[in-house]
Each structure stands twice: as C-alpha cells, then as structure tokens.
Amino acid sequence: MKTAWPQLVYPDLKDTIATVQLWTQIVGKIRLKAMPWLNHSWHVTLYVSPSGLSTHSIPYGDRSFQIDFDFIAHQLIVTCSSGQQQTLGLYPRTVANFYQELFEKLATLGIAVEIYAKPNEVDPAIPFAEDEEHKTYDKQQIAVFHKALLNIDSIFTKFRAGFSGKCSPVHFFWGAFDLAVTRFSGRRAPLHPGGAPNMPDKVMQEAYSHEVSSCGFWPGSDAFPHPAFYAYCYPTPADFGQQPVKPAEAFYSTDMGEYFLKYEDVIRSANPEKALMDFLQSTYLAAANTGNWDRENLECDFSWLKQ
Known part of the structure; x- marks a missing residue:
C-alpha cells in the first residue's frame, strides 16, 4: 500500500x-538533566511516537517517568511508574504559561528537575518564564x-537498518527541531569549530568528535521557507558536493555545505518512499566514498532474514 504523504506549507x-x-x-531539557550523559548528546532527544513526540522512560530515584506530546488528543502527558499521571492541554498558550504549568504538574508528582531555562540554537533566546511572544498552536x-x-x-x-557500524537512533533534536539519523565511520574527527547560536562550543565539539554522515528532516525557516531533507558529513571532503545524488531534484548548497x-x-514524485530512500543512500555514498570509509565492514543487508 502506498503511504499518504500530507502537504506541508511553511x-x-x-x-x-x-x-x-x-x-x-x-x-527536552528535563530529559537532559535527568538522564546520564550519552555520547553525541543522544540523551537529550525526543522520539516520534504514534501520537506525537516522546521522551521515552526517564529514571528518577526509585521511579521512572515519561513525558509525551500527544498531537492527536492535544495534550502533554506526564506518566510515572508509580501509576500517577498529570496532563496539560495543548492549545494557543504562551511559552511562559506552558513552562509554569508543566513545572507545577511535575511538583505535584514529586519530580524536581532544575533546567537551564533559556532556549538553545535559537536567537534571540528569550527565557522561558518571560516568553509571552510565542503562543500559536494550530491543531x-x-x-x-x-x-x-x-x-x-x-x-x-529502514535506512538505518542497512548499517552495522556505529549509528545513532532515529531521534528528534529539539534544538534545531529536526528528525535525524547519523552514521559513523569509526574514526575520530578534527576538532569542530562550534558556532551554533546559544550553544556551548564544547557540546558541539563532543557531538562531532568522530567522522559522521548525517541526514535529517527540518520544517524550514523564513530564510528557506520549505520543509526539506538534508544530508551532510563532517569533516567535509573537498569533492563531497560534486557527487551524483538522487533524485534529480536534490541539490548541493555551497553556503551550507549540505545536500537538500x-x-x-x-x-x-511517483514513489515518495523510493525518492527519499534514494536521497538518503546516495548522499551517504557521497560521504563514504569521498571520505574513504570502510564500507565493506560498515554496511549490511538483512533482507535475507525475512525470506
């Protein structure tokens, strides 16, 4: 059966x-503070769920809790292993109001987590408790x-399944608000220069401590008002942007150093699933071939197990 792909209008x-x-x-910052630090900041991410986005289970003392954005019932749900649960409504409300009520609900559940209460990777970074500007929620x-x-x-x-080397989960980074999956060559990388807005350089440098080929989906910006898929590698070989990639509509941005x-x-396209998979695979090959990755020992095919 073909999948129904919805229109996204920036x-x-x-x-x-x-x-x-x-x-x-x-x-995400609540998850960041409550979880042990994982390499490449994998402990901070959210995950796509059938109803929205989820933290998955977070350990807390002798309990665990989980926070879920439900974009079907339009609720934020905090669930504890003790059986307790609190909910917040998702509707047009300010960031400040959301922030205040969420921490009130956490206190009711006996959960005390202190976060850095300003956003990262956005500019300007208005403190959450003071942000009365952002308040749109269209169901x-x-x-x-x-x-x-x-x-x-x-x-x-499915794309992730073709790689037996080190690979990230498919996860949602709330900093740039993108869904991503990253493959690793296994070799260390040169020190990353950092430079993301309102993000410590040392965090970026740990994230890119090893050679990567990364791809993802991003909803766009005013400067590029189109939801888009991207692919990049670090470090970036000089001929990375000159490689043949699919489908024909894909292009390389010299300013960004990425394929889009x-x-x-x-x-x-006639087959959206194939078009996207072609983009993921061809841009990975661009990174692996120009970066001299050990493809023979990093790639795998488990399709025979389904026969």
Missing part, C-alpha cells in the same frame, strides 16, 4: 512550529506535521 506551519519548538526544548497544522514525521521516521528507520531535497519534491 507559511501555514511556521508560527505553530516556533511555539512547539520552545515547548519541546523545555521537555490541524501540528497534526499534519506529525503525520509527515511518522512517514519520515519509518523511512529513516525539498519535502514537496518528495511527495510530488
């Missing part, structure tokens, strides 16, 4: 995304975005 989506991104930063737009994430997560997961494929070009 001007319709952008204000809701701007607000929800900040909400996810608050939730239809976030539901459409979630449907797209479900489809993309499925394809990214607009979401709209994927869903307009």
